[in-house]
Amino acid sequence: MEFKGRAADLGLLARQLGLVVDGAGATRGRAVIMTGRRRVGKSRLVQEFCDRSGLPYVVFQATRGRNAVAERADFTATLAQSTLAGGELVAGLQSADWNQALRSLALAIPDDAPSIAVIDEVPWLVEQDAEFEGALQTVWDRHLSAKPVLLILVGSDMSVMEALQSYGRPFFGRAAKMTVQPLHVADVQAMTGLAAADAVDALLITGGFPEIVQSWRPGMSRTDFLREAVANPLSPLLVAGELSLLGEFPEASHSRAVLESVGSGERTFSAIAAQAGGSGALPSGTLSPLLNTLQAKRILTADLPLSIKADTKNKRYRIADPYLRFWLAFLHRGIPLIERGRGDLALERIERSWTTWRGRAVEPVIRESLLRLLPDERWPQTEAVGGWWNRQNNPEIDLIGADLPQALNSVRAGETPIPVAGVVHFIGSVKWLESQPFGRREYDALARDMLAVPGAEEGTALVAVSRCGVAGGLPLAAHWGPEDLVRAWQ
Numbered sequence: 001m002e003f004k005g006r007a008a009d010l011g012l013l014a015r016q017l018g019l020v021v022d023g024a025g026a027t028r029g030r031a032v033i034m035t036g037r038r039r040v041g042k043s044r045l046v047q048e049f050c051d052r053s054g055l056p057y058v059v060f061q062a063t064r065g066r067n068a069v070a071e072r073a074d075f076t077a078t079l080a081q082s083t084l085a086g087g088e089l090v091a092g093l094q095s096a097d098w099n100q101a102l103r104s105l106a107l108a109i110p111d112d113a114p115s116i117a118v119i120d121e122v123p124w125l126v127e128q129d130a131e132f133e134g135a136l137q138t139v140w141d142r143h144l145s146a147k148p149v150l151l152i153l154v155g156s157d158m159s160v161m162e163a164l165q166s167y168g169r170p171f172f173g174r175a176a177k178m179t180v181q182p183l184h185v186a187d188v189q190a191m192t193g194l195a196a197a198d199a200v201d202a203l204l205i206t207g208g209f210p211e212i213v214q215s216w217r218p219g220m221s222r223t224d225f226l227r228e229a230v231a232n233p234l235s236p237l238l239v240a241g242e243l244s245l246l247g248e249f250p251e252a253s254h255s256r257a258v259l260e261s262v263g264s265g266e267r268t269f270s271a272i273a274a275q276a277g278g279s280g281a282l283p284s285g286t287l288s289p290l291l292n293t294l295q296a297k298r299i300l301t302a303d304l305p306l307s308i309k310a311d312t313k314n315k316r317y318r319i320a321d322p323y324l325r326f327w328l329a330f331l332h333r334g335i336p337l338i339e340r341g342r343g344d345l346a347l348e349r350i351e352r353s354w355t356t357w358r359g360r361a362v363e364p365v366i367r368e369s370l371l372r373l374l375p376d377e378r379w380p381q382t383e384a385v386g387g388w389w390n391r392q393n394n395p396e397i398d399l400i401g402a403d404l405p406q407a408l409n410s411v412r413a414g415e416t417p418i419p420v421a422g423v424v425h426f427i428g429s430v431k432w433l434e435s436q437p438f439g440r441r442e443y444d445a446l447a448r449d450m451l452a453v454p455g456a457e458e459g460t461a462l463v464a465v466s467r468c469g470v471a472g473g474l475p476l477a478a479h480w481g482p483e484d485l486v487r488a489w490q
Helices: 005-024 044-051 068-080 098-108 121-126 133-142 157-163 185-192 198-204 220-232 236-248 254-265 271-278 285-295 322-331 335-339 343-373 440-452 482-487
Strands: 028-034 056-062 114-122 149-155 176-179 300-304 316-319 385-389 396-402 424-431 461-466 479-480
Touching: 005 028, 005 044, 005 068, 005 149, 005 176, 028 044, 028 157, 028 482, 044 056, 044 114, 056 068, 068 098, 068 121, 068 198, 098 133, 114 121, 114 198, 114 479, 121 133, 121 149, 121 157, 121 185, 133 198, 157 220, 185 482, 198 220, 198 322, 198 343, 198 482, 220 236, 236 254, 236 316, 236 335, 254 271, 254 285, 254 316, 271 285, 285 300, 322 343, 335 343, 343 385, 343 479, 343 482, 396 440, 396 461, 396 482, 424 440, 440 461, 440 482
Parallel strands: 028 149, 028 176, 056 114, 114 149, 424 461, 461 479
Antiparallel strands: 300 316, 385 396, 396 424
C-alpha cells in the first residue's frame, strides 16, 4: 500500500540521520526514542524511513510475553539476516544476557559508514527483563555511541517510554524524544478528497489512524463509508479499536470498565465510578490510580476549566483520541449486531446519535486547531484555548482564549496541568450543524453566560466557530469555519 502523509515525521528522522552522516552530533551515534498510541503507524513509519534512506539497516520487532532467552536468540538472528555490513559476523552467536546481545548489534554495525538500527516495542523487552535498560545504557555508552548509527527505540506504552527518559533511569539524557501523532485533519482531507467540513467528520471517525483513513475511498461520504464498514466485521474501522485495547489491556479489567464508561459519555469522577463499578460504585482508592494510569498512557485526558481562577474540583474526563472515542460510543456495542449481519441496525444507532455526539467530540479538535492559528495580530498573547464550566455545567462555555502566565510544563506524566490565566482574551461558542449557522440566539446566550467566567468583563471579545457560517450583523470579534481548522494544520 502506498505510503502517504507523515512528511514532518520523516523530515525529523532525516535530520537526526543527517547528524550521523555528517558527524555533527556530540557523539558519532544518535538515539531517538519514538512513542505514540498503538496502531498510530510508528512501525510503518520507521520501515518507510529505513527504505527511503538507502542505507543498511536492521529492524527488530519484540514479542510480548516471550521468554527472554528466545527473544535474544531472535534478536541475534535478525541481525544476521539484516543488511548491516557485519551481520554475518554475529550469525550463530548466543547471548547469555542483553549486554551480550546488544554488543552483537555493535559488532554488526560498521565503523566507517552510516546505518540505522530499530528496536520496536521496547516496553515489552523492559517487561521481559529488568536488566534490559541497564544493558542498553552500558552498550550505548561503550560501543554504539561511537559508531555512525541512528538507533531508534520504538514503543506504544507511552508511560514506559517516557520513564526511559526520566532522571535516574539508565538511558536518561542519551536520546532525543519523538512522539508520532495520528494524521491531522489536513492529512485526512488530502487522503480522502473531502471538503473541509466532511474531513473534520472523517477525522472524528477515524481518529487519523492511517490504516482506517486509507480505507476511506476518496470522495466517499460519511454515511457510505460507515455503511460499508459496518457491513464487514473485518473492516479496519471495527477491528482497530479492539486490537488497540487488547494491546494495552489484554484481559477484562477495571481499566476497560472505566474506558467504556467514559466512552459512553460519562465525564465526572462520581459518574465514572458509578457506571464502571457495576453493582456498586468503584471506591475512590481504586478509581483514582486507574484514572492516573490511563492518563499516563495518554488514553484518557482530563480537562479543567480555564479562567483567571484555579479550579481543580471540576475535572472532566474524555477519551484522548477521537477514533477510540467513536469506537467506544458506537462500535463496541454494535459488533455483535455486525457479526450476525445486522450492520444496518448498528448504522441506525450511529445516525440517531451522530449530531449530538459530534457536537461534543469536535470541541477538542477545534481548540487544538485554534491553538495553531493563535497567537495572531489581534491576540498576540493568547497561549491557551480551553473551555469553562461550573459544577452544574450551567453555563458551559465552549471556548476560552487566554494567556498563561504560570508555567505548566513541570507536571509529571499522568497529572493534569492546572490552567490559570492572567487575562481572558475571548469567550466563544461552537455550533457544528450541517444547515444551521451560528445565529442571534446563540450570540445572545453567549453574551448572557460570559460574565459567569472569572476574568470576563463587559468588553471581553466574543467569538464563534461554526460548521456552516455565521448570521450577518452579529458583533463577533472573530469567527472560524471548517476551512480555517484545516488551514491550521497545513
